[in-house]
Ligand SMILES: C[C@@]1(CC(=O)O)c2cc3[nH]c(cc4nc(cc5[nH]c(cc(n2)[C@H]1CCC(=O)O)[C@@](C)(CC(=O)O)[C@@H]5CCC(=O)O)C(CC(=O)O)=C4CCC(=O)O)c(CCC(=O)O)c3CC(=O)O
């Protein structure tokens with residue numbers, strides 16, 4: 001497995017099937033800003049509501065290979081989440097032929113990619129995957145990791161984005177900055193973040209940047 005962070009804003013993605021599994025995939029695609037088309041003769045109420053609100057496009061029909069010739073934009077990701085393994089397989093094959101990456105909800109061996117369990121807070125994204133071996137374990141490990149991490153990291157990341165700008169302005173080159181950041185995110189600073197003392201943590205790093213800047 002090769003981990004990447006995909007930007008999906010406005011990118012066309014297609015989901016076949018209208019049950020709970022399709023609904024979970026649709027929800028996470030919308031969170032990532034994808035332009036979602038759903039193909040299913042019938043869907044669960046949350047999906048019908050999303051279609052009624054215009055947040056997804058719902059094609060009320062069976063998932064068939066012909067669809068790919070009729071779409072105005074080629075989908076980047078295709079999720080085959082019907083409860084019919086043969087339909088998923090045929091639809092996934094057709095999706096692959098038009099160059100989409102395929103996820104088959106019921107057949108890990110037919111997937112180009114798996115969806116991991118994800119923890120998000122602001123720009124923080126922590127994911128857990130088991131190579132398809134045990135999605136249930138991915139789910140419970142995600143909960144344990146989330147409890148261990150606690151909250152506040154999203155806000156800290158937003159501060160770090162600004163602090164990195166300051167470091168770029170004041171520290172001469174990339175090697176100096178690398179050395180700086182390896183030391184700057186010390187246990188002391190991370191403990192402050194964990195204790196909710198985010199302003200103190202920020203001040204500490206800011207001072208360190210200025211001190212490091214005058215030395216280098
Ligand atoms: C390969 C993969 C393909 C893909 O869907 O991307 C896949 C495949 C299958 N899932 C199945 C079952 C379940 N899936 C879940 C839950 C999740 N499944 C997700 C991902 C993945 N599932 C990919 C691999 C991820 C990895 O590498 O670990 C998560 C992480 C992400 C998401 O879907 O958003 C999400 C948790 C999200 C969260 O909570 O954060 C639960 C738990 C529950 O619902 O309580 C169960 C029941 C318990 C169990 O079986 O473990 C079955 C058997 C169906 C059957 O028995 O008929 C198959 C097919 C098979 O294995 O044959």
Ligand SMILES: NC(=O)C1=CN([C@@H]2O[C@H](COP(=O)(O)OP(=O)(O)OC[C@H]3O[C@@H](n4cnc5c(N)ncnc54)[C@H](O)[C@@H]3O)[C@@H](O)[C@H]2O)C=CC1
Nearest residue numbers: 017018019020021022040042062063081082083087105106
């Ligand atoms: N990857 C995952 O995370 C998980 C995968 N699964 C697998 O995913 C499959 C789907 O699970 P659920 O959503 O719970 O099923 P479900 O039975 O609730 O929904 C199936 C949906 O597929 C639609 N459908 C059936 N034939 C179709 C066709 N030819 N074209 C388009 N849509 C069609 C139905 O209208 C229905 O909306 C299960 O069969 C199971 O094997 C199950 C749990 C988790």
